[in-house]
Amino acid sequence: MNGFIAAGIIGISLGAQYALLALGFTLMFGILGVINFAHGAFYVVGGYFTYAAVSWLGLPFPAAVIVAVLLAGALGYVFELVVLEPVIQDYLATLMLTLGFHLILTTAILVIFGPESPHFEFPVSGAIRGEGFYIPYANLIVLAISALAIGAIYLIMHRTDFGRALRALADDRAVAAAQGIHPRRLFPLAFAVATVLAALTGALVTPMLALAPNLGESVLTTSFMIVILGGLGSIGGATIAAFVVGIVEAYSSVYLGGSQGALALFIIVLVILVVRPRGLFGSEFVGH
Amino acid sequence: MRNKYYLAFPVAAAIAVLSLSVASPARAADCELKMGVMGPLSGGAAAWGDAMRLGAEFAAAEANQKGGLKIGADTCHVTVLPYDSKYTVEGAAAGGNYFASQGVNFIIGPVGSPEATGVKPVAERNGQITFNSAYAKDAIGPQWPLAFHQVVGPGTWASPVVAEAKKHFDIKSVVVVAPNDQGGTDIASVDADAYRAQGIEASEEYYQRGTTNFAPIVARMLSKNPDVIDTASSPPADAATMAKQLRQAGFTGPLARLGGPGTAQILNAVGGMKNLGNFYWAEIVPIDDPKVKSLWDDYKKVMGKAAPNNSLFATSVAASRLVLKAISKAGTQKDVNAVRDALRSLPVVDPNLGKGAWTGKETYGIAQEMGFPVGMGMIKDGKNLGVRAIDVTTK
Numbered sequence: 001m002n003g004f005i006a007a008g009i010i011g012i013s014l015g016a017q018y019a020l021l022a023l024g025f026t027l028m029f030g031i032l033g034v035i036n037f038a039h040g041a042f043y044v045v046g047g048y049f050t051y052a053a054v055s056w057l058g059l060p061f062p063a064a065v066i067v068a069v070l071l072a073g074a075l076g077y078v079f080e081l082v083v084l085e086p087v088i089q090d091y092l093a094t095l096m097l098t099l100g101f102h103l104i105l106t107t108a109i110l111v112i113f114g115p116e117s118p119h120f121e122f123p124v125s126g127a128i129r130g131e132g133f134y135i136p137y138a139n140l141i142v143l144a145i146s147a148l149a150i151g152a153i154y155l156i157m158h159r160t161d162f163g164r165a166l167r168a169l170a171d172d173r174a175v176a177a178a179q180g181i182h183p184r185r186l187f188p189l190a191f192a193v194a195t196v197l198a199a200l201t202g203a204l205v206t207p208m209l210a211l212a213p214n215l216g217e218s219v220l221t222t223s224f225m226i227v228i229l230g231g232l233g234s235i236g237g238a239t240i241a242a243f244v245v246g247i248v249e250a251y252s253s254v255y256l257g258g259s260q261g262a263l264a265l266f267i268i269v270l271v272i273l274v275v276r277p278r279g280l281f282g283s284e285f286v287g288h
Numbered sequence: 289m290r291n292k293y294y295l296a297f298p299v300a301a302a303i304a305v306l307s308l309s310v311a312s313p314a315r316a317a318d319c320e321l322k323m324g325v326m327g328p329l330s331g332g333a334a335a336w337g338d339a340m341r342l343g344a345e346f347a348a349a350e351a352n353q354k355g356g357l358k359i360g361a362d363t364c365h366v367t368v369l370p371y372d373s374k375y376t377v378e379g380a381a382a383g384g385n386y387f388a389s390q391g392v393n394f395i396i397g398p399v400g401s402p403e404a405t406g407v408k409p410v411a412e413r414n415g416q417i418t419f420n421s422a423y424a425k426d427a428i429g430p431q432w433p434l435a436f437h438q439v440v441g442p443g444t445w446a447s448p449v450v451a452e453a454k455k456h457f458d459i460k461s462v463v464v465v466a467p468n469d470q471g472g473t474d475i476a477s478v479d480a481d482a483y484r485a486q487g488i489e490a491s492e493e494y495y496q497r498g499t500t501n502f503a504p505i506v507a508r509m510l511s512k513n514p515d516v517i518d519t520a521s522s523p524p525a526d527a528a529t530m531a532k533q534l535r536q537a538g539f540t541g542p543l544a545r546l547g548g549p550g551t552a553q554i555l556n557a558v559g560g561m562k563n564l565g566n567f568y569w570a571e572i573v574p575i576d577d578p579k580v581k582s583l584w585d586d587y588k589k590v591m592g593k594a595a596p597n598n599s600l601f602a603t604s605v606a607a608s609r610l611v612l613k614a615i616s617k618a619g620t621q622k623d624v625n626a627v628r629d630a631l632r633s634l635p636v637v638d639p640n641l642g643k644g645a646w647t648g649k650e651t652y653g654i655a656q657e658m659g660f661p662v663g664m665g666m667i668k669d670g671k672n673l674g675v676r677a678i679d680v681t682t683k
Contacts, residue, residue, distance in 0.1 A: 003507070003511055006507050007504065007507060010503045010507060013503065014501060014503070014504075017501070106330070107330070110330060110334065114338075115330075115334030115335045115337075116335050116524065116552065116553050117524070117525050117528050117553050117556060117557060118556065119556040119557070119559065121559060129538070134536075134537060134538065136536060205501075209501055209502075209529045209532070209533075210500075210525050210528050210532065212332065212525040213330070213334070214330060214331040214332050214334065214525070215500055217498065218498040218500055219500065221498075249504065250503070250504045250507075253495075253504030253505060253508060254504050254507050254508045254511070255508075257494065257495075258468065258493060258494055258495030258496055258499065258504075258505050258508075259468040259495065259496060261504065262495075262496040
C-alpha cells in the first residue's frame with residue numbers, strides 16, 4: 001500500500017512539472033501552429049540562466065528565477081519577431097528554424113558551461129515523510145507554481161483582450177487581421193509567454209534533478225506527447241494529459257521497471273489516440 | 289542601378305585574405321598526419337567524449353611541439369579531427385565513413401559500447417585502426433584485427449573491486465542500475481555477476497536512456513531494500529541525478545559506480561562528500577598516483593587550460609601516444625596493417641601511466657587491450673580514502 005501511495009505522489013509531482021512544460025508548447029502549437037523544436041532548449045536555458053544568476057551574480061534564487069525567465073522571454077520574443085514571423089505561414093520553415101535554434105542554444109550552453117553538471121540545488125530542502133513515502137518540499141512548491149501558472153494562462157486566454165485576440169487569430173487569421181488584430185504584434189508576445197513558461201519549468205525543476213546541456217531533447221518529446229494527447233490548443237486538455245502521463249509513468253516504472261514502464265506509457269497513449277484521435281479534449285482553438 | 293551583389297566580390301576577397309592570414313602558421317613539417325577522435329561530444333555522455341577528444345589533442349600537441357612526427361623520411365604535423373558520434377551505433381558508423389572521406393586511417397575512440405559496435409565493421413572495411421574505450425563484452429575480437437581497446441573492461445576488474453568493497457562495507461544485496469541498451473546491459477550484467485560471485489544477492493534495473501527524472505526508478509530500487517545501489521555505466525549526469533534523488537529519498541547505504549568515470553559529477557550533484565556518505569567506484573587509472581596526476585599538470589602547461597576532470601582523458605592520451613609511436617615505427621601512415629603490427633609489437637609503456645601489458649586474450653580472444661593498472665576509489669563516512677591501484681595486467 002505504501003508503494004502505491006508513493007508512486008501516486010511521484011506521479012502527481014511529475015504531472016505538475018509536465019503541465020508547466022506543456023502549457024507553453026500547447027500555446028505555440030494551438031495558437032501559432034508552430035511546432036517549436038526549441039521548446040526543450042528554452043527549458044535548459046531557464047535552468048542555466050538561473051544557475052548563472054545565482055552563481056555568478058549572487059542573486060537569491062527567487063530573483064534569479066525572475067531574471068532568468070524574463071531574459072529567456074526576451075530571447076523568445078526577438079527570435080519570433082526576427083526569424084519566425086517572416087515565414088510563419090510555412091510549417092516546414094518554422095520547423096527547421098526552431099530545430100536549428102535548438103541546436104544553436106544547446107551547443108552554446110555546452111561551450112559556455114561545459115558538459116558536466118554544475119552544482120545547483122533547490123534552495124528549499126527537506127521533505128514531508130510518512131510511512132513508506134516522502135514528498136520533497138521542492139515538489140510541493142513546483143506543484144503550487146504550476147497551479148498558479150495554469151490559472152494565470154487560462155485567465156489570460158479567456159479574460160483578457162490579448163487572449164481573445166490570440167484565439168481569434170488562431171481561429172481565422174485573415175478575418176482577425178481584417179478586424180484590426182495585428183499578428184506581427186501579438187505572435188512575438190505569445191511566443192515570449194511560451195518561452196517564459198518553458199524557462200520557468202527549467203529554472204524550478206533542474207535544481208531538483210540535474211542541470212546538463214542535453215536535457216532538452218527528452219523534455220521536448222514529453223511535451224509533444226502531452227500536447228497531442230491533451231488535444232491541440234487545449235490548455236485544460238494539456239493539463240489533464242500531463243497528469244495522466246505523469247501518473248502512468250510513475251506507476252508503470254515503479255511496478256514494471258524503467259524499460260517496460262516506458263513501453264506501457266506509449267502503449268496507453270497510443271490506445272487513447274486510436275479511440276480519440278483529436279486527443280482527450282479535442283481542440284479549443286484551430287491553428288491555421 | 290547597381291547590381292545588389294556588387295559588394296559580394298570585395299567581401300568574399302576580404303574574407304579569403306583574412307582566412308589565409310589566420311590560418312595555421314607555416315609549419316616546418318613536410319606532411320600532415322590526420323588522427324580522428326570519435327565520441328559523444330553532446331548529450332549525457334559528453335563528458336566522456338570531451339575527455340577522449342582532449343586527450344588526443346594533447347598527444348598531438350606533444351608531437352608537434354617536437355617539430356612533428358617522424359614517419360619514414362618525412363616529419364609530419366599531427367592534426368586531430370573530432371567527430372560527434374552521439375553515443376549511438378549509427379553515429380559511430382557514420383563517423384567511420386566520414387573519417388574515411390577525410391583520409392583518416394587512425395581513430396582514437398569511440399567511447400561507448402553502442403559506438404564500438406557501430407564503428408568496428410565499418411573501420412575494418414575502410415581499413416582504419418580504432419582504439420575504443422567501450423566496456424562491451426565484444427569491445428574487440430579476432431574478427432576485427434584493426435580494433436584496439438584502451439581500457440581494461442569490468443570483466444577483469446569488477447571482481448577485485450567488489451572484493452575490496454566487501455571488506456569495508458556490509459554488503460549482502462545490491463541493485464545495479466543502467467540504461468537499457470548495450471552501453472548499459474553489457475556492463476550491468478557483468479557487474480551483477482561479479483557481486484554474485486562474491487556471495488552478494490544482485491538484481492539489475494534498466495531504464496530508458498534519456499530519462500531525466502529518476503524518482504520512479506528510485507522508488508522501485510528502494511522497494512528491494514538493497515544494501516548498495518551501483519550506477520554501473522549510467523552516464524555521469526544520470527548517475528548524479530539518481531544519487532541526489534536516492535539521498536533525498538532517505539537511502540543511506542553506500543552508492544557505487546562500477547562503470548565509466550563520473551565521481552566528480554555525482555559529488556557535485558549531492559553537494560559534497562559529507563552528503564554522499566559512503567561511495568566506492570572503479571577508476572580507469574589510479575588517479576592518485578603522482579605520475580598519473582602530473583598528466584593533468586602537463587596538459588595545463590602545454591595547452592594553457594585545465595584538463596578535463598575525467599580519467600578517460602588519461603587513457604586517451606596513452607592510446608594516442610602509442611598510435612603515434614606505432615606509425616613512426618612502421619614508417620608509414622598509409623599501410624594500416626604495418627601500423628597495426630608495429631602497435632602490437634610495442635611495449636605498453638606510458639610516461640604517466642607507467643608499465644602495462646597487452647591484455648585481452650582471455651576476455652576477448654585477442655591481446656589488443658592496452659592494459660594499465662586500474663584504480664579503486666572509496667569515500668567512507670564522508671571522507672575520501674583516495675584511489676588505490678589494482679594491477680590487472682596479468683589477465
